[in-house]
Amino acid sequence: MKTYQRIALAGNPNTGKTTLFNALTGLRQRVGNYPGITVERKSGFLKSAGTTHEIIDLPGLYSLNPTSKDEEIAWQTLTGTYPFEPEPDAVIVVADATNLMRNLYLVTQITDLGLPTMVVLTMMDAAREQDRLINPQALQDTLGVPVVALNARNDAEVDQLKDAITAGNFATPGPLQWKPSVKLQKAINHLRTGLIDSNDAIPERAADLESLRLLAQDAALDALTGDARAVVVEARQMLEKEGLNGSAAEVLDRYNYIDEILQTVCAGPVDPRKSITETIDRVVTHRIAGPALFMGILLLVFQAIFSWAGPFMDLIDLGFITASNWLADTLPDGLLNSLVVDGVMAGLGGVMIFLPQILILFFFIAILEGTGYMARAAFVMDGFMMKIGMHGKSVLPLMSGFACAVPGIMATRGIENYKERLITMMVLPFMACSARLPVYALLISAFVPGDTAFLFFTWQGLTFFGLYLFGIVMAAVAATIFKKFLPGAGHTPFLMELPTYKIPAFSNILYQMGERGWIFIKEAGKIIIVVSMGLWVLASFPAGEPGMSSAEQLENSYAGQIGKVIEPAIEPLGFDWKIGIGLITSFAAREVLVATMSTIYSVQSDDEDITSLREMMLSDVNPETGEPVFTLLTAISLLIFFALAMQCMSTLAIVKRETNSWKWPAIMFGYMTALAYFMSFVVYQGGKLLGF
Amino acid sequence: MPKLSDILTPAENLRVTRVTGPALNRMLEMGITPGTAIDFIRQAPLGFPIEIKVRGFLVALRKSEADHIEVDHHG
Structure with a gap:
């Protein structure tokens, strides 16, 4: 066995993949950061006798045909097209037992890659609560890859998974386990005999996948000329004669296979009526209550940021002053002393003082994301956000902008459409960030009268509020203008999953706070x-x-x-x-x-x-x-x-x-x-x- | 055939008959395939996006996607 093994951890969003990753690797994690590449991946480490297993936590993805930057990174890693690195040695696919049908779709795609694979079924408890009985052994037999069923919060079960990983319990079932229909198989055969099998550059394990790519993706066809192109066009025509197109035929055949599998491995209602999630949603996504609740949550978060952060900020301030004084006394007098104390320490202290506010904001955002609420906020706000050129998912980055634009801009990565993402970035710095606060506080307290304007509102308070509002309005105006003048980025499908509500694991929240706080620093x-x-x-x-x-x-x-x-x-x-x-x-x-x-x-x-x-x-x-x-x-x-x-x-x-x-x-x-x-x-x- | 974007009130007996448009592939991949049963759950505050339930999970679609899904009533 190799002494270093790279294992990709893939899965749909909201499958408990992150919880599992944290449980597997604990604090032995690092955030990869490659120059010129915008998305960061996390790696964690698992050690066994003589071997280090690097677990690469990929961004969630629904399919190997990526539509967002996040998905693209995951796809690149799995196919070995990520810059400067080979494909992983093995893949663990995480599948949510409560949503097995759609999760298995990605599983069928990943087993096609011909890499050693293992499937982990998460949320077995929740599935049982829905009276859905899943037989992991039957699933393992059908898929031809090891299946481990667990709850990511059960230590004993996670330990069993660790054992399976260190024992190398993966299998490579070979491509097309989902058995393409006769019509699709004919088109694949036509491509293989006419084009692919004679091309030595394409290894046997990738031949079928390459055929599918040529059938489904127009870009792949456009890259070809002459005889090669003619063969692909013929194969496509064979499908069209049957009333099919390449990509649709493939997807439908995969789902037919999944429907068959589920009949043998699953018992109980496939589609349980009215879950708790749907009951909660009746209020949370209600036409009037929904937006009102969102505003209420925003207010609460701001209140918390500004009232809880104070003591910690004072502490950091004190720390920097103490350290600066110590440095000033210790370093020899002169330029270096002044550079370190007045330059570096003063500048660094000025920014780090906002860390408490940023951590508190991330704490709330982690909760809002972890429970599944953030997708509802995006659903409620998307109609308005679309009108001004953004996306429901822009709400979260813009919210982060109230603490600091830097993490906010990084949080735009989940927005699939590049134009909407770009507009969100471009207007985000109008959100009144923490660094403006001391300036506002100084000028307002000095020059705006503290008299009561009406009720219990003072002019000073109203000016503060007005400046926040001013930033938001200017962001909306600027976004509308960008929407008019920026070229479109092509159609990006808007299909946003509204995950079931969950109680987030506290450790996940802390990990997320720590990770984002560190990125800020x-x-x-x-x-x-x-x-x-x-x-x-x-x-x-x-x-x-x-x-x-x-x-x-x-x-x-x-x-x-x-x-x-x-x-x-x-x-x-x-x-x-x-x-x-x-x-x-x-x-x-x-x-x-x-x-x-x-x-x-x-x-x-x-x-x-x-x-x-x-x-x-x-x-x-x-x-x-x-x-x-x-x-x-x-x-x-x-x-x-x-x-x-x-x-x-x-x-x-x-x-x-x-x-x-x-x-x-x-x-x-x-x-x-x-x-x-x-x-x-x-x-x-x-x-x-x-x-x- | 009515389009999914024409549906305005909650309905639990819809079935996809045809899917087209630029987002065809992703919609199919998410399980919105011809013959699949879907529930129309609700509209967002400004009418769109809409929330539907398909194959046991909830998903939001904009008008640009819902326009390309044809449905009929069954059972």
Whole structure:
């Protein structure tokens, strides 16, 4: 036996595959990340005497004819067309016992691949509750591959599966176990004798599959010319004469085979009437109650993010301050000290402080996904989302955008249609992310009156709410415009499964939180380190004269000079050069504005004391006109600018990675910043005309 | 033959008679094959997508898919 075995774990979505993967591999997991490839796969490890088994957790897929990016990755891995790697040594197909009919479809496709295969039946408990009795032994005999039946949460049963894996309990039944109909077989034979069998490049085990591909896929036909093409056209005509087409004939024959199998391995109702799921759905997907419930859940999630995260954020802040102080004392005085403390640590701390909010958001999202609710939210919202060029499944990434755009953009991968996915990415940064919060908080508390507007709502609270709403409305407007001008990406089938409701395993939720949190740290962190070092250079050089205050030094630095250079450009928005510096430094992360303003106004106490900074800003006077630098109108103009402008390097980097081109991040930066400028201009100049 | 997209109220006695259109293959692969019994469960708030039950599981379809599924009433 080989000392290293690669085993692909495949299956339909919602089959409990992830639970099984976690149970099999525990914490021995890593997320693969290949340059230029947008979807990550997870691998976990299982050790036995002398052999390491790498279990590759593939994204869920319904068939080997992929329609989404996720499915494509799974398909590539299984067929050995994934870049830089051979096909797996073996395949485990996970099939949901409560939904065996459709799950077996993928099983028949995977056994066609001619790889050593094992089938794992999950959710046996739930099937039993539906009075469905499945005989795994009979299924094993019919399919010709080992079948292991279990519940992924039963440790003893999972251990049995581990034993089966380490014992190499796989079988290769050979292709076409589903026995094509006579008509289809004739067309296959025609292709094999006329074309494929004489082609040495195609191994015997793949010959039948290649025949099916040539019959079903027009792209495969288009790639051929001359005699080869003629043979394929003949074979297709043989089917058409019988009133069939290649792909339909294949699918129907597979389902006929599955219907036959189920009669021998399954007893009890195939289609149980009215499950609990359908009863719950009557409320959750109701025309009025459904959307209302969704809004309620959103509110609850936000409330939790903002009220629970506080103490943890303080803790992280404290940690970074302590570490920075320690580094400042330990490293020798000089440039390196300043670079590490003022550059890297300050930048990193500024982003990591949002980790608690992001983890809390992911906690809720994992629950909403794990229970099956997220598909209902997509169902309820799709009608509206489609009108503005997006998909019901865009709701989840957009929600994530309220914490941070980076994980949100990565969550768009489940959207099959590329145009809908692209639009979702392009408007997602309008969602008011956590990094805007400190900026909003500073400006609102300083310049918006705290008086009651009506009932118990204050102007400050309403402004906060208004900014969130503003982001959402602008996202919808931008999406509508993108929908008009972006070319279509062809028809993508909209077939969205509404899985049965489940109680998610707590461990799954933790795994998912940990995994996504880590991706955030990794993706945002590495960008932030680079950008904050660049900004540190801009803000630290040329070095100030001895005796200069830090505010004077900053004014003298390249950042200060740039701020003054761009002052004429931003003056019509009501901003002076000091805000200009803030706009430049906040490109690493928006909330850096607060720290920069603190430095500029030489706030004595530790940087981000908003109260004293607020007072300094309020009393700042323009030396030429004698007017205050900051008015309510300036503050509103700046708020609007921050709500709309693309000031996040991490987001641009992740969009580059997901679209595999600099074109989309460039467009994103351009249109968002232009829009921000335009809107701030209109508001400031309009406000002045109206006499504010 | 009525199209699935013409059905507006819950119905439990539908049968697929014909499937066509650009999403043909994926619809067949998901088990929406001619002769299969389906239940129409409900419409989403704005009319589409619709939710149907086929081969024991629930699936949502947009109008663009439902337009290409012909059904008749049986039993």
